[in-house]
Amino acid sequence: MLGYTITQWLFGILSFLAIMFGLLVVFSKNPVNSVLYLVLTFFCIAGHYLLMNAQFLAIVHIVVYAGAILVLFLFIIMLMNLNEDSEPQRTWLTKIIAAASGGLMLFVLIGSLKGAEKLTLTSYGAAQTGMVKNLGKVLFKDFLFPFEIISVLLLAAMVGVILIGKKETK
Amino acid sequence: MINGISINYYILLSAILFIIGAVGVMARRNSIIIFMCIELMLNAVNLLLVSFSTLHNDAKGQVFVFFIMAVAAAEVAVGLAILSMIYRNVKSIDTDLLSNLKH
Numbered sequence: 001m002l003g004y005t006i007t008q009w010l011f012g013i014l015s016f017l018a019i020m021f022g023l024l025v026v027f028s029k030n031p032v033n034s035v036l037y038l039v040l041t042f043f044c045i046a047g048h049y050l051l052m053n054a055q056f057l058a059i060v061h062i063v064v065y066a067g068a069i070l071v072l073f074l075f076i077i078m079l080m081n082l083n084e085d086s087e088p089q090r091t092w093l094t095k096i097i098a099a100a101s102g103g104l105m106l107f108v109l110i111g112s113l114k115g116a117e118k119l120t121l122t123s124y125g126a127a128q129t130g131m132v133k134n135l136g137k138v139l140f141k142d143f144l145f146p147f148e149i150i151s152v153l154l155l156a157a158m159v160g161v162i163l164i165g166k167k168e169t170k
Numbered sequence: 171m172i173n174g175i176s177i178n179y180y181i182l183l184s185a186i187l188f189i190i191g192a193v194g195v196m197a198r199r200n201s202i203i204i205f206m207c208i209e210l211m212l213n214a215v216n217l218l219l220v221s222f223s224t225l226h227n228d229a230k231g232q233v234f235v236f237f238i239m240a241v242a243a244a245e246v247a248v249g250l251a252i253l254s255m256i257y258r259n260v261k262s263i264d265t266d267l268l269s270n271l272k273h
Binding site: 005007008011015018019022023025026031034035038041042045048049052053054056057060061064065068069072073076077079080082088089090094095097098099101102103105106109110113114129130134135137138139142143146150153154156157158160161164165 | 174175178179181182183185186187188189190191192193194196197198199200202203205206207209210213216217220221223224227228229230232233235236237239240241242243244245246247248250251252253254255257263264266
């Protein structure tokens with residue numbers, strides 16, 4: 001199709017959707033709409049992971065982000081009963097300055113990473129790295145200690161959240 | 171090249187997503203939207219890590235992304251707990267009103 005492979009078409013479409021939904025997250029007035037657009041952005045990123053054959057991460061991404069984190073966001077927003085009237089807008093000057101500094105940062109990032117293709121290795125094996133089997137071997141051999149530390153971190157976060165959220169009684 | 175897509179396009183996509191998140195942090199006043207923009211920035215970095223890991227055929231990058239996801243989950247839980255506590259006390263999560271630390 002027009003000289004592009006199906007993978008390249010999928011990459012283009014997914015990238016366009018991800019960027020568009022990302023912009024909508026920032027620009028939509030209602031926080032609930034923002035969360036829903038963020039879900040769509042994350043689904044596009046999961047599609048990118050699938051395109052790179054990182055199947056385990058695609059599934060984990062959907063389960064953790066769309067399934068847990070964004071439901072938490074939605075829950076908090078509905079708990080606080082936020083809508084478009086509850087947030088006063090920033091002045092146009094601040095918005096323009098934010099956009100300009102963002103554009104400059106993009107310029108610097110792209111400028112500094114432009115030569116990255118020279119870093120590429122010569123062997124492009126069929127990407128089997130993202131498979132569960134392969135990833136599990138690395139995770140439970142080389143990264144066993146960090147994996148255990150992560151469980152401690154999650155436990156600490158859980159205790160911390162309960163402690164923060166508890167109503168103080170005197 | 172990953173499946174015929176140059177790594178440069180992945181770098182460009184990640185940079186654009188990161189910048190969208192950064193501009194959102196600067197331009198919005200709602201703390202929850204700022205949190206979501208931080209998530210967007212984290213995901214841009216994750217995408218770049220996965221693409222380089224696939225390019226170099228090295229699973230370590232993807233293990234790092236897995237760890238980043240776990241840390242992000244912990245961060246969001248604690249952050250949203252703090253925000254709901256602030257809302258309970260101040261009845262607002264506008265960042266311009268939360269300037270007590272300045273004085």
